Amino acid sequence: MTRRTGYWLRTVAINAAAAAVVTFVFNDVTPATPWRRSLEVFGIAFLFASCIGVLCATVLPRLARGAICRLPPPLYWAVLIVAMAVVSVAGCAVAIALLRATGYIATGSMAIRWLVGSLKISIVMTLVIGIFVTALETLRTRLDETTGALRTKERDEAEARRLVAEAQLSSLEARVNPHFLFNTLNSIAALVHEDPAAAERVTGELASLMRSSLDSAATPLVPLDEELRIVRAYLDIERVRFADRLRYHIETTGPVDAAMVPRLSLQTLVENSVKYAVSPRREGASIVVRAAKADGRVRLDVEDDGPGFDAAAVSAGHGLALLKARLTMTYGTRAALLIDSRPARTCVSIDLPGDPA
């Protein structure tokens, strides 16, 4: 059954019920009345109800949704009630015209008497039914809207959760970078014979990095001194691989140790420098890592003297793009990732609120 069919069936049912009420309450029909008479009264009442009902069902919904829907409730209802009254009078007129046309009502003056006589009951019935139905419809519409809003909210929340999970997964995959991992293991294998102490040290540093990657979902923010420890471990490992091709130093300013930063955020910037400035060049590059806390904000910079890269070319799966997404998720608009890349000087910075909450 379509909505429209259901709607009209409901209207017919209401009309029948209204007719029944009029028959038994407002006319002197009793169980004792002969059934033909009862039927006749019912038939006429049903005709009236139908005429009024059809008009109401056609006009009122359009009116309610259209011109007056923006009016404040008292005015809205007042207009509706007046409309219902008008429609019921019109409906009566139509019913009487039909009865006159079929000859049931003999003369014009009888018709007028009928009209006057039926007005009171018609208006009252129409108002009662009309208000009841309108209230029901309003409630239903509001319910639909609430349900709709609820579903949208649920969908948005599910989407947000999915994005977080995806970002965590990507960042995890990017963290456990196969090239880096296997190259480092190869270095360790070589160092075991050349310089066993260094082999042991690098093994520990690799373990630190891996542990940090694997923990990244659990504690997304870490103290800056912990992040710097990770950065130092990472740079030491890469120095084993690149030797003199990698030159670096780390500077801190202000009370940085306790400042909270996203885990592996500074490390991502350093890794980016190694990837673009050190790895592709025979002469390698110099990297300066800066961490500063001042005026309630934390500033992390990684600067290198490499050839730079095109900030616009940073693709979606790129470490920097993911970092940017993480920053937005954690801080909204209160944090920023800044890229300033020129030939021979590239500086990528993260600007964070000193207080993550």
Place this chain on the structure above:
Amino acid sequence: MIRAYVVDDEALAVKRLTRLLEGTGRVEVAGGASDPEAAVTFLQDHAVDVLFLDIHMPGLTGFEVLQRLEQPPFVVFTTAHDSYALQAFETNAVDYLLKPVEPDRLDRALDKIARVLDKPHFFSKDKLTFAVVNGREHVVDQTLSDLEDRLDGRRFVRIHRATIVNAAFVQELFPGVDGGMLVRLKDERATELSVARDRVRLLKERLGLL
């Protein structure tokens, strides 16, 4: 002994692979480089049987190093991560090893190379190339010219349009009936192969007879 050369942009990696290769007892490492340009220079002047080549290097990638060599030897690629496997096989590499290289995988790669290097001779017939092993003829993938390019010229000599002989298997060189020269091989059948007249001098040079 298989003559090898190692190229990797990380000096530690060159050291380790050199140590592993020499440890097998069947490889002589002719040298190693962490600068791909230096490697190209060396290889243009010196012949080796196999090149162990890193792919990811600044300046020249492993593939680019190969392109620079007119007569590249057999190649085994090494890399930390296997995203280049397909490209490697397009270059007709012998094998592809993941770092850190494991000794048994290295042995398998060396076995593949030894299988070629231990052949007494190769010949071509009806557009196919054959090697003879234990008296049976086996088809070989490369053409004779391919092999001539890849195989170390001091070890393998093209004595004829249709024949390449492994100098290590030459028993003796003697004049044939019609004025040409013949080589007799050290294999079970004491195979005799004729040497083209214009190749005799080359063969004698390679065998150290001149």
